[in-house]
Amino acid sequence: MRFFSDNAARIHPQVMAAIAAADTLDTAYAGDQWSQQLDGRLSALFETEVAVLWVPTGTAANCLALAALCPPHGGIVCHRDAHIQNDEGGAPEFYTHGAKLFLADGDGAKLTPATIRTVLDAIPDDVHRVQPHAISITNATEYGQVYRPHEVAEIGALAKERGLGFHMDGARFANAMVHAGCSPADMTWRAGVDALSFGFVKNGAMSAEALVFFKPELAAVTQYRRKRAGLLLSKGRYLAAQILAMLEDDLWLANGRAANQAATRLAAAAGDRLVHPVEANEVFLRATPDEAAALRAQGFDFYDWAAGEIRLVTAWDTPVGPVDQLADAIRAL
Amino acid sequence: MRFFSDNAARIHPQVMAAIAAADTLDTAYAGDQWSQQLDGRLSALFETEVAVLWVPTGTAANCLALAALCPPHGGIVCHRDAHIQNDEGGAPEFYTHGAKLFLADGDGAKLTPATIRTVLDAIPDDVHRVQPHAISITNATEYGQVYRPHEVAEIGALAKERGLGFHMDGARFANAMVHAGCSPADMTWRAGVDALSFGFVKNGAMSAEALVFFKPELAAVTQYRRKRAGLLLSKGRYLAAQILAMLEDDLWLANGRAANQAATRLAAAAGDRLVHPVEANEVFLRATPDEAAALRAQGFDFYDWAAGEIRLVTAWDTPVGPVDQLADAIRAL
Amino acid sequence: MRFFSDNAARIHPQVMAAIAAADTLDTAYAGDQWSQQLDGRLSALFETEVAVLWVPTGTAANCLALAALCPPHGGIVCHRDAHIQNDEGGAPEFYTHGAKLFLADGDGAKLTPATIRTVLDAIPDDVHRVQPHAISITNATEYGQVYRPHEVAEIGALAKERGLGFHMDGARFANAMVHAGCSPADMTWRAGVDALSFGFVKNGAMSAEALVFFKPELAAVTQYRRKRAGLLLSKGRYLAAQILAMLEDDLWLANGRAANQAATRLAAAAGDRLVHPVEANEVFLRATPDEAAALRAQGFDFYDWAAGEIRLVTAWDTPVGPVDQLADAIRAL
Amino acid sequence: MRFFSDNAARIHPQVMAAIAAADTLDTAYAGDQWSQQLDGRLSALFETEVAVLWVPTGTAANCLALAALCPPHGGIVCHRDAHIQNDEGGAPEFYTHGAKLFLADGDGAKLTPATIRTVLDAIPDDVHRVQPHAISITNATEYGQVYRPHEVAEIGALAKERGLGFHMDGARFANAMVHAGCSPADMTWRAGVDALSFGFVKNGAMSAEALVFFKPELAAVTQYRRKRAGLLLSKGRYLAAQILAMLEDDLWLANGRAANQAATRLAAAAGDRLVHPVEANEVFLRATPDEAAALRAQGFDFYDWAAGEIRLVTAWDTPVGPVDQLADAIRAL
Incomplete structure (x- = not known):
């Protein structure tokens, strides 16, 4: 029996059924009826207006989010064991055009305001040093630890104080939410999160993750970046349908x-x-x-x-x- | 009835069945039994050893190929109506880190050795000018024209003469092959093609294209680039299975x-x-x-x-x- | 006698004297007394508040300007004979991280609103097409033609209408200004120009060009890009001194x-x-x-x-x- | 009296004289008689055939070298206090198109084979991890420590064993050589170094560093990158003349x-x-x-x-x- 990873699990039958149900001619790319429902469905879930892009991988979701929050000459604070640092083959650097990851510490791959501050305070504000522009946390973390909403909010407050964007890698967002038992809103935008990689592939989908922007204007520019990265599948309806199926009845x-x-x-x-x-x-x-x-x-x-x-x-x-x-x-x- | 594009067509039932049949736990990424068959199956089809990477879009296939053939400071000759120039949102520039597309002419979006030479000969060999490193053609072209093997071979000979890589965008390779009636080998590597974007999505697949390298060493480095671009789906078996289904009995x-x-x-x-x-x-x-x-x-x-x-x-x-x-x-x- | 180019001419004696006069210990990079005078001196010349960065080449000035005006996924309209297209070895693509140059026509390498519109109107507003974000003109042009202020202003109005940035490559700005006989302000910001590459090297300097931003906030971010490009010379005073000498008594x-x-x-x-x-x-x-x-x-x-x-x-x-x-x-x- | 840094020091009179002596019309860029002497003069100094490019900053020299040794998807091992990591504003990431710096330890900012191995051995050889492609050391280090030739050679042997490029940042190469008292050859290529940033600016020059390639083929491609980075000054003779003056009589x-x-x-x-x-x-x-x-x-x-x-x-x-x-x-x- 395999306990390697959740990333090779099967597809949930309801997701597979949704894929089959989407097998009808519709508009290409993200113009189909399924894709068009995503903003509304996820806005309802998050109790605020969000703008959503489907993408086929969590790496793509993470890195499009980082590129939206950090310019090429900037940097992103993350945990030294973060997936974006260790497991994405340099995709953050590719998508951001060379931004630097600043590595912070923390038990169980969890950042704290203190460990983030240690990194930030060591960077003088001059042109010789890459300046921080964003913070990225993973929830649940690479070691299966869950940030509670107040912990996220403390980091969110620090991000706001320093003028930094705030991204949450939610490849295992479902697992985190089950543990935390709070509302999706409390875990994200109410705690200052600007963009969430809302993962479904590890949780029963086949090939669809939702990149959720709590600042919809970030999605507008990211639409261009998604296309430019070769991520805009022509038959996007099959991705959107997966996400909708995963949301249906809180699957x-x-x-x-x-x-x-x-x-x-x-x-x-x-x-x-x-x-x-x-x-x-x-x-x-x-x-x-x-x-x-x-x-x-x-x-x-x-x-x-x-x-x-x-x-x-x-x-x-x-x-x-x-x-x-x-x-x-x-x-x- | 929609005659907009083939890129929104339905999934062929045999492809859908193959997806369902792949719905069993296997190794993640490209380590599964389906992905592992691709090199062999396509080597047989092309009558030579090829190395194959699945990707979810034709844009991804094209641009990974171009990045393998052209350095950031180089350029690629293509038709001015080519998909890579007009319809990929700048993905060639993203993947190659800023290579330049040199636009050539030709009826029906077909390049000829003469129109390519016109472009090449206008570029002096000095550091002030971006130097050409590759040629990319589309077969069938954006206007539904088909290069015959000898036409490809003439361009391949020119590429070799000038030391240029040679890519074929085969988003509609099947349509071209049906018309040309030749062997896949004659249409590609025997004519000098180094890399082929072998399209399936417009032709009955859901989300899988095959990037075929006739120089397998190019695939080795492209494996890293595919991951770095967020294109390495964890459940790659569903992509590989689509391709295998499309190849089965020449579907x-x-x-x-x-x-x-x-x-x-x-x-x-x-x-x-x-x-x-x-x-x-x-x-x-x-x-x-x-x-x-x-x-x-x-x-x-x-x-x-x-x-x-x-x-x-x-x-x-x-x-x-x-x-x-x-x-x-x-x-x- | 050489009539190859003005770019290999000698250094004017007053510039050489200024270099010698700057040969005293001062703060590194751009913190010295000469560099600190640039904003003021050029603000006076242009009759508005400008922010100025010295750089060692015209290519650097042009491409930092373009990067400030165009995102990686955008495009820049320029003449098909423009220096940035043909003579900078792909530097625009490097600095912008892969923006595309859209090539327009015009006699004597001069763009007109009509030729620019022809390019712009051919680009549908969708994610599949690289969208235009800036216009770049050269004054005097590569063929020694001079835009008059009203011609610049017409292009500036078009840029504003379409929400595009507007750059002027002034490698030969002095030659243009002598011919036009107008004020520097009328030729630039009053005509809608956002950034000017103010060239001195072809005109008697050794290694200093002034990148002039008429929107000072663009200079703030470009400071980081200049450093990141390896262009922030530690002994910047020798560059600033050249520019000041060139401005002195309208040399x-x-x-x-x-x-x-x-x-x-x-x-x-x-x-x-x-x-x-x-x-x-x-x-x-x-x-x-x-x-x-x-x-x-x-x-x-x-x-x-x-x-x-x-x-x-x-x-x-x-x-x-x-x-x-x-x-x-x-x-x- | 200022003890801030050597990077703002004056120009040595012999260098200033050489600049003045170069003030005659000659071929632009690197075609002049001074630039043409560099390969020969430095080949003599290093007792082997080298290919040399002048550049205006040490950051430019370092980052062109790194780009020659490491692909965009690769990584470079350096000390966590290295100039390329902390003081170049992200230029290594810019020039390499997003390569990652792997940070190693060592007293006085000196790497050792052991500390490098610790980094290398923690990186599994798979596509999910950025793979190391080069090592960069600084001699003298950021803390004024000098690698002896045998120390460099031990790192060079490790680089060779692992198939990695080897770069030496010699912003203070002169200071290191004075201390080590060995031949330039023993300190560099005989110890496995592929590329040296040979610094002159901190040591009496105005604006010229020599990027020395011990594998001349690396210089060939770097010529294009130098131009593309806006670093190819049109009046390159003034840079070459500085370097020649610094070499004259071992100044x-x-x-x-x-x-x-x-x-x-x-x-x-x-x-x-x-x-x-x-x-x-x-x-x-x-x-x-x-x-x-x-x-x-x-x-x-x-x-x-x-x-x-x-x-x-x-x-x-x-x-x-x-x-x-x-x-x-x-x-x-």
């Missing part, structure tokens, strides 16, 4: 809840082995190479992480049986 | 043939109105605004083109009935 | 006048051979290869231009004697 | 020696206050804010560095008297 939350619950079962078995508290769908636990090998010998696949650590990721479709078997195997180590 | 040729035949029926009705001979699935014909309005009043939708011209595009799924009705309506003008 | 105009007068003497000799009226310091004339050879045999050096044409360029320091000898030689052809 | 070494000796006198006075051993022309010493104020009250100007540290920089022209006065003042603290 996104139901899927996130399923993934989180599976991770929680593993966490319960892991006890003292846990490296981070389990707040979303990722479980990091200490395991010797022998222990890791023992788990693999029982048919469980996963990534080694730092030395003496392994990472287990659950998804919306991770079946209960194997989860419980893995939990038992962990207890038996 | 791509069957679909291209259907589209071409529909266009041919319209052409037969158009007679002297034709602006270009109809060789693929696009029909350009002279029509006054009143005539265009008359067609629209009968329920036919299409784009106005140059003054006094309209464009009709057929696709794999354009039903015979409406085609014949439109043909009759054209005759009746 | 720039005196030098421009000298060059123009030399060209006028050649023009008088050329008669019907003239390809363009001579308004600045460039003389284009018809000459057969034999005639060109005959001139060269007498010791005159110059560039062949289009077939059957040669170009003669005079500079501030072109001595009268050789000019008259060349004039005689032309008459004698 | 560069004499100047470097003068600066180093002044620093050594300050170091002798500083005793236990020294933060780093003084090997070049920079003196970092511990001083409380009160002590710093006391020095300033005596007329000495300098930068505060880290908390409780000040930086004193000497130059070729720092007069002995003030140096000794400052030394006395330090002793008297």
